[in-house]
Amino acid sequence: MLSAAAHLIDGRVGPGMAEFQRGLELTERAGAFGRSVAVLGAMAALAEQVFHLGQRYGDGVALTERATDLAIAHGYLDQAVRLATTSVDLVDALSLPQEQLRLAPRSHRALDAAVRGYQQYGAAQRLKGGAAASLVDPSILSISSVRAGLASQEAAAMAQLGAPWSEVEERLQVFSEHAAAGGLIGVGGASGALVDRLRVTLRIFSYVAQGDAPAAIAAARGDRELRELIAAAQGYPADPAVLEAQLREREQALAAASAGQGLPVGGYLEAMLLRQDLASRRERYIVACERLRSAREARGVLEAWRADPFSSAIARSQPYRAQILEAQVLAAEGKRGEAAAAYERAIGVLRARLREGQRRDRHRATMSALSEGYGGRARVALEDRDALTALDRMDELRWLRDEQEGGSGRPLAPPPLELDRIAQQLGGEAAVVMLADVGIPGVIQGFVWSRRGGLRTRAFPAAASGMALSRALELVSTGGAPEGPARSLAEWLGRETQRDRPLVLAVSASQRAAGLHLLPVAGEPLSLRNPLLYAPSLRALGALFGQQPNAGGDRLVVGVPVTADTSRTAIGEVVPVGSEAELRALAAERLLWDKDATVPAVSSAMARARRIHVSSHGRVSWLDAAGTGLVLSGGEVLSPGAASHLSLASPLVVLSACMSGLQVHPSASGVPALDRAFLFAGARAVISTPWEVPADAAAAWMRALHDGLNRGLTVMEAARQAYASARKSFPQATSWGAFSIVGAGEGPA
Structure with missing residues (x-):
């Protein structure tokens, strides 16, 4: 473990990771755990850093879970507590809330075991009259603080995934209890204030996940201080001199740690953490200079970043980061043409990496850097009053994101x-x-x-x-x-x-x-x-216009009524989807109703249809992508993944199902929204909604839509007619305006 830390300080990520894994294997085989406390402590400090730098989050999670089990099994409780949260922190770096929720129970079990161990140790010490018994209660209190952090992470993940608010509120209550027990809050009523502030934040997350934008706006506007705090957290100091002073302070601390002051293990670990902190602060300084158009000493800070072995390891594993930093320094120096060229080089590296099909756990970092590269190139173009290039760059980024979620991969022409x-x-x-x-x-x-x-x-x-x-x-x-x-x-x-x-x-x-x-x-x-x-x-959209729709085939209507199976898997209010006669009246030439609407039957019929209408319940599973989609016969689900592999040639797919247009899983997961999946399968246009919709409002809108289509209107014209018709009976905008067209809706269906 000491060797792994030394490798990491010198920027040798590969050997560092290999030594870390070897150290864990030796620890498992040795059995003599009395001499392994320092090793486990090093594991806890090293795990997140080494796997984050190497961008091998999945490996890091697996190994730290093994280390946590070892620590608990042999009674090394301090190390178990530190390791128990490391795997969650690794997943948190990916911003995948469903993975955080999957890992959180394991961390809670590890913390439970640590509390039991402390209690047994304290009881034994009290029987012997040992002075160490006085250390037990503070240790348990520290675990309460860790629990509070985990509970707040869980609550935030649940809110972001749109879980029922009652479940989010339960985790908030757990957070409140542990935070108070751990001494984090509770002075002069601060406990209630902190919990209330967190509740407001999570309420906004929840409204956003549910597509209730007006409620989210109202919640955010109701707390000006919260909005200002969020804004401050997203930005950078107004004066790069603030960051410059912090840089000097960290450089001095690193020099002292590297000089060998303190114990060997502590010195190595402190130096490693300072290396990472210093690299991050140098990057923040350069970004601040670029955004404020202030060159200051940005060039010198960039050279120091490149010279540092830790940063150079970042540059080797993620070469686009160094190129983006170079572009930012050039922009701060006013060299816009050179900055644009540097951004283009970074984007070229990233596009090559996308074509190579990199591991999914690298996707978020890659897309984040892509966004920064394209955004920076767009900023440079806007400064040069070249709006067309700026538009091109932002559109290309969106297209690449589509490709990651299952797009066609066809070479497409840029604007204009x-x-x-x-x-x-x-x-x-x-x-x-x-x-x-x-x-x-x-x-x-x-x-x-x-x-x-x-x-x-x-x-x-x-x-x-x-x-x-x-x-x-x-x-x-x-x-x-x-x-x-x-x-x-x-x-x-x-x-x-x-x-x-x-x-x-x-x-x-x-x-x-x-x-x-x-x-x-x-x-x-x-x-x-x-x-x-x-x-x-x-x-x-240009590619969709180029697709040739199916001239033959049936007008297919799929209807799945309320049953014990479908209501069990549906979201929101369980309401009728229409009778068999009502659905047949939508000019259906083929109707798959109730038990006939199985996943294989629907998939086969869709391949031959020229217009597709599905009236069913939408199901959202925040933890399982395969469980998200359209509920069909027997409660089976046609998921986005399955839909994207269909072979369609239909000019129009209508999804009369709640949340059929919602991106449930993060774009980094590679799982598209359901409507986007049908586009990938070959449909030219999809009508869907990202919201929950009252059944009577949805039925009125759909009847007006199909009436227009059957009279020969284009999809866009028929949808506009449906908006006007439904608005007469349902004046609330989120009812009459819930559905919209994604894709090429210029022609008749």
Whole structure:
């Protein structure tokens, strides 16, 4: 373990990981655990660092779990407590909440075992009159603090995954109890204040996960201090001098630790942790200089980062990081052309890595760096007033994300070729709207393109938040007139687009889930003002326009009524999906009803259909991707993964099921949203909703939609008619406006 730490200090990640694994194997074989306390302590300190640097999170989780079992089995309780949380921290680096929830019970069991061990030890010491008994209670209190941290992680993961609020509240109560027991809170009523603040944050996460954007906005607006704290956490110090002073302090501390002061084990471990901290602070300093356009000593800090053996190990395992840092220094120095070229080199490395099919546990880090590279390139282009290049870069990033979730892999043309092709497909008068985060704190960049007006761009203020829908939340109507950033966006769209002309909204899935198509523009919701569709990216939409739809086949309708099986697996309110006669009236030429709607039968029928309508319940399993999807006969589920492997040629798939358009699992997981899965399978357009929808409102909208389609309207025109018709009976926007088109909806179905 000491050798592993020494390798890591010198930036040799591969040998460090090998020594770590070898040390664990020897520890398991040795049996003489009385001499292994220092080894286990080194494991606890090393595990997260060595596997994080090597980007082998899965291996790190497996090995630290083995080490935790060893520590508990042999009574080394302090080490067990430290190791018990390491695997959760490793998974937390991936931001995969479902994995955190899977690992948390194991950590709790390890902590339970540690508490029992402390209690037995304390009882024995008291019988003997030993002074060590006085140390037991503080140790148990420290475990309470660790438990509080785990409980808050679990509560946050559950809220982000949209679990029932009662379950989130239960974990909050556990957090409160352990935090009070551990002495973290409870002074002068601070306990209630801290829990209340955490509750507000998690409430916002929960609303966002459920697609209830107005409620999330209301919760965030109700706590100005919380919003300011979140914004501060997302940003960087206003003056790089603050970071510069911190750098000097850490460099001095590292020099002292490396000089061998203190015990050998402590010296190595302290030096290793300081190396990592120093590398991170140097990167933050460079980013701060770039964003504030202040060169200061950024070039010198970059050279120090490269010279440090720990940082050079990062550069070898993740070469794009060094290239992005170089681009940021060049941008801070005002060398925009060179900065753009450096960003392009970083993006080239990342694209090559994507083509190689890297391990899934590297995906999030890769996509994060891609986002930074494309965002930086877009910022440089905007400074040079080259809005078209900025649009191209942000769209290419979205297309690459689609590819990671199961896209076609076809080489596609960049804008402006795709822009012109899209306009031509939509009659020549269409406008393309894109909203993108280009990495400027508190700003979202808007693009509008049309043949007549060319490309116009404008920056809008956006709420700085750590949530997935942070920027989209400000764009949603709360029932009255838009205000703040939403008002600015609505006024801009009113000036730059014309009523009744087709609109393509090339925005993120999060912005669609927030209900961008309901934004009032010129006093009228966008979906009533214009025929519109959502495009995952311009490249993806161009590919969909190029697909040849199935000219033959049946109009297929699938209906699964309420049964003991389907209601058990459905989400939200269990309501009828329509009678057999009602569904047959949707111009069905083939109806798979109730027990006939098995997964194999539906999959086979879909391959031959020219229009597909599924009226069923949507199921969301936050921990199991295979359990998310459309509930069919007997409670079986057609999951996004299974749907993406179908072979379709249908111009339209209609999913009349709750949350059928929601990205349930993080994009890093490689599991697409259900509607996106049908696009990957060959459908040209999918109608779905990211929300829960009342059954009567959904039925009214669907009847109006199919009425328009059967009269020969295009999918976009029929959807616009359905919005207007359903609104007469269901005035709430989240009822009449729940469904929307993703993909190519320009033609008849």
